[in-house]
Amino acid sequence: MPLCCPPPLGGVAGTCFKHEHLPAILGEPPQRGFFEVHAENYMGAGGPPHHALERLRRDHALSLHGVCMSIGGPSPVDRDHLARFRALVARYQPTLVSEHLAWSTHATSFFNDLLPLPYTAATLARVCDHVDEVQEAIRRPILLENPATYVTFADSTISETDFLRSVSQRTGCGLLLDVNNVFVSATNHGFAALDYLNDFPLAMVGEIHLAGHAEQRDDDGDVLLIDSHDGPVADAVWKLFELVIARSGPLPTLVEWDSNIPEWQVLKAEAAAAQRILDRAAEGTRHAA
Amino acid sequence: MQPDASFDYAGAFAAGLLVPGAAAPAGVTGPGGRPAGRRYDVYRNNVTVSLLNALAAIYPAVQRITGEAFFREMARSHLRQTPPTSPLLFAYGRDFPSFIEIYPHAAELPWLADVARIERAWLDAYHAADAAPLSPAALSMIPPDRLAEAIFIPHPSTRLVRSTFAAVTIFAANRTTEHTGRIDASTAEDALVVRPEFDVEVRRLPLGGAIFVAGLIAGRPLGEAAAHAFAADPRFDLAANIAGLIEAGAFTSVTSGHP
Numbered sequence: 001m002p003l004c005c006p007p008p009l010g011g012v013a014g015t016c017f018k019h020e021h022l023p024a025i026l027g028e029p030p031q032r033g034f035f036e037v038h039a040e041n042y043m044g045a046g047g048p049p050h051h052a053l054e055r056l057r058r059d060h061a062l063s064l065h066g067v068c069m070s071i072g073g074p075s076p077v078d079r080d081h082l083a084r085f086r087a088l089v090a091r092y093q094p095t096l097v098s099e100h101l102a103w104s105t106h107a108t109s110f111f112n113d114l115l116p117l118p119y120t121a122a123t124l125a126r127v128c129d130h131v132d133e134v135q136e137a138i139r140r141p142i143l144l145e146n147p148a149t150y151v152t153f154a155d156s157t158i159s160e161t162d163f164l165r166s167v168s169q170r171t172g173c174g175l176l177l178d179v180n181n182v183f184v185s186a187t188n189h190g191f192a193a194l195d196y197l198n199d200f201p202l203a204m205v206g207e208i209h210l211a212g213h214a215e216q217r218d219d220d221g222d223v224l225l226i227d228s229h230d231g232p233v234a235d236a237v238w239k240l241f242e243l244v245i246a247r248s249g250p251l252p253t254l255v256e257w258d259s260n261i262p263e264w265q266v267l268k269a270e271a272a273a274a275q276r277i278l279d280r281a282a283e284g285t286r287h288a289a
Numbered sequence: 290m291q292p293d294a295s296f297d298y299a300g301a302f303a304a305g306l307l308v309p310g311a312a313a314p315a316g317v318t319g320p321g322g323r324p325a326g327r328r329y330d331v332y333r334n335n336v337t338v339s340l341l342n343a344l345a346a347i348y349p350a351v352q353r354i355t356g357e358a359f360f361r362e363m364a365r366s367h368l369r370q371t372p373p374t375s376p377l378l379f380a381y382g383r384d385f386p387s388f389i390e391i392y393p394h395a396a397e398l399p400w401l402a403d404v405a406r407i408e409r410a411w412l413d414a415y416h417a418a419d420a421a422p423l424s425p426a427a428l429s430m431i432p433p434d435r436l437a438e439a440i441f442i443p444h445p446s447t448r449l450v451r452s453t454f455a456a457v458t459i460f461a462a463n464r465t466t467e468h469t470g471r472i473d474a475s476t477a478e479d480a481l482v483v484r485p486e487f488d489v490e491v492r493r494l495p496l497g498g499a500i501f502v503a504g505l506i507a508g509r510p511l512g513e514a515a516a517h518a519f520a521a522d523p524r525f526d527l528a529a530n531i532a533g534l535i536e537a538g539a540f541t542s543v544t545s546g547h548p
Contacts, residue, residue, distance in 0.1 A: 043377050044416030045445065048487050068376030073299050081376055106303040110373040112343070113335040118298050118316075150328040153298065154316040188328070190320040218319065219326035226331060 006095045009034055009061055011250020011282050013274035015267045016257060019052050024264035026055065033271055034095060036063035036254050042092075043084045053092065063096035063207065063254065064088060068110070071130040071144070072117040073103030082137050089138045096207050096252060098143040098176045099134065101127065101164065118153035119163040127163075131171040143174040143206045148181035148213075148227035150188055160185075161199035174206035179241045180233065180256075184213050184225040193240055202248040210241055210274060211256040229258040233270060242277050249285055250278045305329070306336045307369045340368040343378045344385060348408050350463035351389070351401060363392055379416055383409060400454030400474050407460045407491060410448035410482040414489045417446035422485040422538030428531070431545050437512025441505045441540040446484035449494075449502050453477045457493040485538025492537055497525030502534065 014034035025031070035056055042049050056062075066085055069077060089097060102114035117123050135141055144167060146160060158166070168175055177200060186193035212231035218224040233241075233255065245251065255270040298314075305311030313329035344364040345352050352360040367388045373381040386409060389395050390402040422444055431439050450456070457478040462469040479499035481492045494502065497518035504514030511531075518525040534540065 040376055040378070044379060046419035047416045047446075047484065049416070050419075051487060070376075074296055075299070078376070103299055105376060106299040108374050109303065109307075110376050111303065111306055111336045112339045112373065112376075112378060113332060115299070115302060115332060122296055123298075150331045151313065151317045151319065151325045154318060154322070155298070188320075216327075216331075218328055220323070222320075224328065224331070 006061060006093055009095050009252040011245075011252070011278040013253045013255065013271040013278060014061075014063065015255050015271045017053070017056055018257075018261050018267075019049070020261065021264040021267070022052050022056065030059040031268075031271075033275065034061035034063055034252065034254075036065050036096075036256075039064050039066040039085055039088055040068050042088055057092055062092055062094040063098065063252070064092065064094035066097075066099040066142075067114070068104050068112075069099045069130070069134060070103040070105040071099050071134070072101050072115075072123070072127055072147075073105060074123075074126060075103075075106065077130050077133050078105065082134060085134070086137045089140070096143060097138065097140065098145055098207060100145045100147060101160075101167075102147045114147055116147060116149045116151060116153070118155040119158040119160060120155060121157070124158065124163055124166055127167055128170045131167060131173050135171065135173065141171075141173050143176040144168070145176035145178050145209065146181050146185075146200075148178070148184040148188075148225075150224065150226075152189060159199065161196060161201070165201040165204070168201060168204045175201065175204045176207045176209060177202070177205045177244065178209035178211070179244060180209065180211040180213055180237050181227060183234070183237050183240060184227050187223055187225045194243070197240065197244060202244065205248060205251060208241065208244065208251050208253040209256055210237060210253065210270075211258075213237075229256050230260040231257075233273075238273070238277075241274070245277055245281045246284075250282045253278060302332075306333050307372060309333075337365065337368065340372065340378075340381070341365060343373075344368065344382050347379070347382045347412050348385065348405055350408055350460050351405050353463045354398065354401060354404065354459070355395070359394070363389070363395065366392070379412060385409070400452065400456050400459055403450065403452035403454055403456035404460045404463070406450045406452075407456055407480050407482065410450050410480070411489050411491060414446035414448055414482045414484040417444075417484060420445050420541045423535055423540040423542055425532075425535050427543055428535065431543065435545045437510060437515075438545060439511040440508060440544050441511070442542045442544075443506045444483060444485065444539055444541050446482070446489070447506065447539045448480075448482040449499060449506065450480040450482065451499050452479065456480065457491060460491060481534070481537060481539060483537050483539050490537065492533075495526065495530060495533065497522035498530050498533075501525065501527075501530050502539070505534075505540075 012033045017035040017037050100114050182193050210233045211229045214226040214228040216224045253274045301314035313325035317325050319328050341364050371384050386402045386405040395401050455474050455476045455478050457480045458472050479494040481494050500521045501514050501518035515527050
C-alpha cells in the first residue's frame with residue numbers, strides 16, 4: 001500500500017485537536033492552519049474517536065504525533081505498535097508525522113511519560129536503528145522532537161543538539177523543534193536557550209511546537225520548570241519562537257495544550273498569535289527578496 | 290552492536306519510577322553533577338499522576354462512589370503493582386476490578402468491583418470496531434422451522450457483565466448527575482453493554498437473559514441458548530429477550546444455522 005504525503009503546509013499555525021472543541025471547529029469555516037493528534041488516542045478499532053477525526057480531517061491538514069514509540073529506549077521497537085502507527089498514517093494521510101527523542105516502555109512496563117536517555121555513541125546508533133525502522137514501516141520520514149528534561153546523565157558524551165543533528169543526518173529524518181522544551185531544559189540545566197538554538201540544525205526542522213509550562217523549585221530552591229502543557233505559551237517562549245522564525249523562515253507551528261484545556265476560542269487565539277509571527281516573517285522574506 | 294556500559298539506563302531509571310521515595314539511579318544528576326533529588330521525582334510524579342488519571346478516566350463511577358481521595362489511594366496501590374503493559378492507555382485497568390474485589394478498604398462495598406467491570410466493558414464498547422447492527426427484519430427472513438438453528442454474530446461492541454449485586458443500577462446512578470432514589474444493592478443484575486453507533490448503552494437484562502446472551506455470543510444456536518435460559522429460570526421470555534437484544538443492536542447478522 002503506497003503511502004503518499006499531502007503537500008507541505010508552509011508557515012501556518014495549528015493546534016492540538018481536542019474532541020470537546022469539534023462542534024466549535026465545525027461551526028466555523030475551515031481553519032487556515034492544521035490540527036495535531038496524539039497517535040495513541042486513535043489506535044482503537046473504531047468508535048467516536050475515529051468518527052471525530054474523520055470529520056475534522058475532511059477539511060483540515062493533520063499532523064500525527066506519536067507519543068509512545070519509545071524510540072529512545074534500548075529495547076526493540078514494539079512491532080504491534082508500529083503496525084498500528086502505520087495503519088493510522090495510511091488511513092488519515094497526515095501532512096506531518098512525528099515522534100520523540102525519549103522512551104516510555106521498559107521490559108513489559110509502559111510508563112506513559114517521555115523519559116530521558118544518555119547521549120552516547122551507543123544510544124545514537126540505537127536511536128538511528130529505531131528511526132530507520134519506523135520510517136521503513138511508514139515509508140516516509142518522521143520528525144524527531146527534542147525533549148524537555150529534568151535530569152542529565154553523567155555518561156552522556158554528545159550534546160543534545162549534536163545528537164539530534166546526527167540522527168537526522170544518518171536516518172534522513174527531520175526534526176521537530178519544541179521551543180518550550182528548549183526553554184524548560186535550559187532553565188532546568190542552567191544553559192542558555194539561545195546557545196542551544198544557535199547549535200540546533202534549523203535547516204532540518206519541519207515543525208515547531210509551542211506550549212505552556214509550570215514552575216516548581218528543586219531541592220536547592222532553584223526554579224524547576226515542568227513541561228505541563230496546561231496553560232498559555234510563556235512570553236519568553238514567544239520571544240525565542242520569534243528569533244527562531246526570523247532565522248529559519250516560516251515553519252508549521254503547533255500550539256499544544258493538553259490539560260486544563262480551555263475553550264476553543266482561547267486555543268485558537270494562541271494559534272493566531274503564532275500565525276501573526278509567521279506572517280510577519282513571511283512578509284519580511286518577501287521584502288528582502 | 291555491543292551495548293556499552295551505559296546501556297542499562299532504562300532499567301536503572303525505570304526501577305524507581307513506581308517506588309515512592311526511591312533515589313535517582315547512579316549517574317543521573319542535576320546541574321553541575323548535583324544530586325538529582327526532586328528532579329528524578331518529577332518523572333515518578335508524571336508517571337504516577339498520568340496513570341492515576343487514566344484509571345480515573347476509565348472508572349468515573351467508581352471514583353464518584355468512593356470519593357476522589359479514596360479512589361486515588363486505591364488506584365495508586367494498583368498501578369504500583371500492575372503498571373500498564375501496553376502503550377494504549379484506554380486498554381489499561383483490566384485487572385483493576387479484581388484488585389478492587391480484594392482491596393481491604395473497599396470490603397464494605399462488595400458491588401464496587403462489578404460496577405468497575407461495567408465501566409471497563411463500557412470503554413471497550415466505546416473503542417470497538419464499527420458495524421451496522423442487525424435489522425429486526427432480518428430475523429423474519431429465516432423460516433420458522435429453522436429458527437432454533439439460527440446463529441447470531443455479536444456486534445463487536447457487545448459485552449455481558451453479570452453481577453450478584455445491583456451493579457447496573459449503581460453504575461447508572463453514578464454516571465449521571467440526575468438524582469436517583471435509594472438502591473437495594475442486593476438485587477442481582479446483569480448488564481448488556483453495546484455501542485450500535487456512537488453512544489454506548491448499558492441495559493439491565495431481563496430474567497434468564499444473561500445465560501441466553503452468553504450462549505448466543507458463544508455461537509450456540511438460538512434453540513440451545515434458549516433451552517439453557519429456560520433451565521436456569523422458567524420465567525425466561527424468549528420473544529421479549531430476542532426482540533430486546535436486536536433492538537439494542539447486540540448483533541450484526543444472523544444465519545439459518547448451516548454454514
